[in-house]
Amino acid sequence: MLPDRSLLSALSLEGQTLGLYIHVPFCRKACHYCDFFFTPRASLMEAYTEALLREIHLYRFLLEKVPIETVFFGGGTPSWLPSSLWDKIFHALHSLPTYHPTEITIEANPEDISAASIRLWRNWGVTRISIGIQSFQPALLRILGRSHSPDTALQAINLLANSDLPSWNADVIFAIPGQTLDSLQQDLKILTDKGAPHLSLYGLTIEERTVLYKKQKLGRFHPIDEDTYAEMYLAAHTFLENEGYTWYEISNWAREGHECQHNWRYWLRKAYLGLGPAAHSYIPEVRWHNPPSLRHYLQKLLDENVLPASSITPLTAEETQEELWLTRFRTRAGIPTSLLDDSESGHALSQVWLQHGWVREVSGQYVLSSKGALLSDSLILQAIQTTSC
Ligand code: SF4
Known part of the structure; x- marks a missing residue:
């Protein structure tokens, strides 16, 4: 089923801006921990780009109405696209009267x-370039199945640091078996010494349909224990704050003026349109997404000349509230205290959180502490169960 164009057109976008997410679904090979949607078939890049241009065209009725404030090319590996295809994509974006990100x-x-x-x-x-460094340690890069070497990573960082880019981010992974507190800190130090304006730090998790998952099932891979995981996260948190970075979301730290505005849109639940296979869209209060299939994407757009998206799902009040917990609560914006304290059971819960030091009260919001950030999944579950009673 396709999204209802008249329903989309009727949504009130008055006074709103839009974030544009473009999924580029190509990677040279699968990293051992990754379950994102991609294909290694570079021969399809040209067709993908044609389909993307068609999708932009079919969404013009929406895109021409709202100023585009941020654009994020995610993947996959967007940087793998050749320059001729970048030219086509940016030409199409520049043809939109609302394109002033x-x-x-x-x-x-x-x-x-x-x-x-x-x-x-x-x-x-x-x-802004967001670069997947993950680690500078050769043994850890091998466990992760990354295709770059520490030298390649360093050269890339040097180029970014010496460029005229207004901002850049490096992704780092912690809780890799064999990683020590020292080696994690060394990796972070290399990046902070190079003046990285923004750092994303992700704990290694084992997802189904990944190489690490299969190895774990065969007993050939043993994830790090919970205590070491927590110790690494808290040590990194302290290190980055001492280096002048501000924590602003569970996995993100930035120097002043370098927080990712596009990601803030997700967390503050502002409108965004997702293009490309597997991309998700949200305009208050409806959601829809493109199925994670390049074949479906090409067929719908190139053969049938229709949008490839699923049907639109209006969110219920309960779902909207759940999303607040799942997005905003993970950031330093926090959640209004009234969301818990207006009910007896919610108030009892917030008092427990405060006593344990898992949240702080800041200007009428409950904001996660670093200890609380480690427990965020279970805190969110408790909050949703309590407030939906
Ligand atoms: S981690 Fe990034 S580069 Fe590696 S397979 Fe996943 S999307 Fe591709």
């Missing part, structure tokens, strides 16, 4: 960073 991010792998690629993206107005 203040932040354009491209996710990149170290092997794709060169002076020429940075120049190409800068010429198209890209303001």
